[in-house]
Amino acid sequence: MTVQSRATAAERQQPSQGPTKAQRSDGKRDERRLGIMLAAPAAIIIVLVTAYPIGYAVWLSLQRYDLRFPAEQSFAGLANYGAVLSSSYWWQAFGVTMLITVVSVAIEFVLGLALALAMHRTLVARGLIRTVILIPYGIVTVVAAFSWQFAWTPGTGYLAALLPQGTAPLTDFGASLAIIIGAEVWKTTPFMALLLLAGLALVPEDMLKAAAMDGAGPWQRLTQIILPMMKPAILVALLFRTLDAFRVFDNIYILTNGANGTGSVSMLGYNNLFKAFNLGIGSAISVLIFISVAIIALIFIRLFGASAPGSENTGKR
Amino acid sequence: MGTDSRTRIWWALAGLVVCIYALVPVLWIVSLSFKTTDTITDGSFVPRSWTLDNYAQIFSLDLFTSALVNSIGIAIISTVLAVVIGTMAAYAIARLSFPGKKTLVGVSLLIAMFPQISLVSPLFDISRAVGLFDTWPGLILPYITFALPLAIYTLSAFFREIPWELEKAAKMDGATPLQAFREVIVPLAAPGVFTTAILVFIFCWNDFLFAISLTSTSASQTAPVAIANFTGASQFAEPTGSIAAAAVLLTIPIIIFVLLFQRRIVAGLTSGAVKG
Numbered sequence: 001m002t003v004q005s006r007a008t009a010a011e012r013q014q015p016s017q018g019p020t021k022a023q024r025s026d027g028k029r030d031e032r033r034l035g036i037m038l039a040a041p042a043a044i045i046i047v048l049v050t051a052y053p054i055g056y057a058v059w060l061s062l063q064r065y066d067l068r069f070p071a072e073q074s075f076a077g078l079a080n081y082g083a084v085l086s087s088s089y090w091w092q093a094f095g096v097t098m099l100i101t102v103v104s105v106a107i108e109f110v111l112g113l114a115l116a117l118a119m120h121r122t123l124v125a126r127g128l129i130r131t132v133i134l135i136p137y138g139i140v141t142v143v144a145a146f147s148w149q150f151a152w153t154p155g156t157g158y159l160a161a162l163l164p165q166g167t168a169p170l171t172d173f174g175a176s177l178a179i180i181i182g183a184e185v186w187k188t189t190p191f192m193a194l195l196l197l198a199g200l201a202l203v204p205e206d207m208l209k210a211a212a213m214d215g216a217g218p219w220q221r222l223t224q225i226i227l228p229m230m231k232p233a234i235l236v237a238l239l240f241r242t243l244d245a246f247r248v249f250d251n252i253y254i255l256t257n258g259a260n261g262t263g264s265v266s267m268l269g270y271n272n273l274f275k276a277f278n279l280g281i282g283s284a285i286s287v288l289i290f291i292s293v294a295i296i297a298l299i300f301i302r303l304f305g306a307s308a309p310g311s312e313n314t315g316k317r
Numbered sequence: 318m319g320t321d322s323r324t325r326i327w328w329a330l331a332g333l334v335v336c337i338y339a340l341v342p343v344l345w346i347v348s349l350s351f352k353t354t355d356t357i358t359d360g361s362f363v364p365r366s367w368t369l370d371n372y373a374q375i376f377s378l379d380l381f382t383s384a385l386v387n388s389i390g391i392a393i394i395s396t397v398l399a400v401v402i403g404t405m406a407a408y409a410i411a412r413l414s415f416p417g418k419k420t421l422v423g424v425s426l427l428i429a430m431f432p433q434i435s436l437v438s439p440l441f442d443i444s445r446a447v448g449l450f451d452t453w454p455g456l457i458l459p460y461i462t463f464a465l466p467l468a469i470y471t472l473s474a475f476f477r478e479i480p481w482e483l484e485k486a487a488k489m490d491g492a493t494p495l496q497a498f499r500e501v502i503v504p505l506a507a508p509g510v511f512t513t514a515i516l517v518f519i520f521c522w523n524d525f526l527f528a529i530s531l532t533s534t535s536a537s538q539t540a541p542v543a544i545a546n547f548t549g550a551s552q553f554a555e556p557t558g559s560i561a562a563a564a565v566l567l568t569i570p571i572i573i574f575v576l577l578f579q580r581r582i583v584a585g586l587t588s589g590a591v592k593g
Contacts, residue, residue, distance in 0.1 A: 031414060039405070039417070041406070042421065156360060160360065269437065
């Protein structure tokens, strides 16, 4: 990342500035102390609110711990994991989550790329378009989810009115999933488009002109030049959105509340905690979701060579 | 440039499609919020008869007004704290060398990708044990934590653009590193800090999972949770109109931010994620 490479560049310059060795190490020590002081609050709060609870979640997941019978808490080993992984609810939720993630990210990528290309080229109302697409990004997910829910409610909704009489899409598994995916796509395509637009700005215009001169059509220019040049931006956008989509919760909670098997893994974890009051099982689900997310991130980074922002190897730009 | 006017029409059409895409769901909820009780289930996109009753109704509910106060208070406090802490950390990461820097960058990246649900069960248990459950700080702490990566990345991206020679000049004039930070860098960084504040506020304003898991009463329940729990003003009334009106109120700050600070939001969103 450039932050890092800049910082190391600054470090490298420093020796030439310091007049004597003693002063130099004094300045170095001051700098280290200031750095630690400034970073400490962030580090402390991160440790308190994430690192410690994660460790605690792992510990909880190894306990038999039902909030209705707190006195019966006891060590259970991997029994909670066994219970979750052998349950059809987990695999149903996992399948639904993967399906929502893959389909919505795929649609978002195509739509987002089209939107980014349009915004990059458009001559008309550039500012207006950039403004309106921020509305889906900024709007509260619960609000948007209600808008879709009412739109698809028979009688109330303008979209349900387009369907044949007697169909209630939110009571049907397939239709519900399609609506959930639609709500996700609507909200997050603009974000994807903005990330891709920033990547698009790095594609040299001369190269495209030269390719056009050599007879490359628009499609060839897109697949042969634009997409390969944008690869780092694309991978970051896909990585971010995939991990984000995997934790889908708000839209499902409002649209179907997990009815007809439409619950995601986040819904399952939530329900185990607040409806079944089983902290042990709930924590095991939490840890499994965490592991799934880590695996997805690893796949992106190892297989596709996505360089996470902030990591050392992103300096190549 | 003879074909110019035709291409302009195509672009205008494309722009129109984008506007419809972005605005229709919002206009729909606005429309619902102005419908009367007997026309709310007519399925018409435009209200046939208009009323402000839905708005009057939600403001007569203590549940909603207190939730709105909670939402505003919690989002503002979280934003201020996250931006202050994030600014300090981002400055240190961008400019200083100190032990543990790489770890901090790595860990905050990890949090940006972290599934929030994984923290909900332990935080639920811990916050009940230490008395933070259903309090403002009980929500503010996780909000700060999850906003910090966003703040740190956006801010360090902005810090890169700052002319650092000025800091060097201040130091040559005898300013300490802390003075250089306070007197020179902070004013230069203010636009970036402001942008970050908007993004963090939107994040806190938007949250649903933490709010629904770590609160239980009007003491700290935020507006998105209150809306999700609406059951109607009386047991006979469908809550559709109230939900729509409350939803519109929650959208107003977002629309204001977007209209006033469109450029900043776009710059902030893309600088943090892509330039990295």
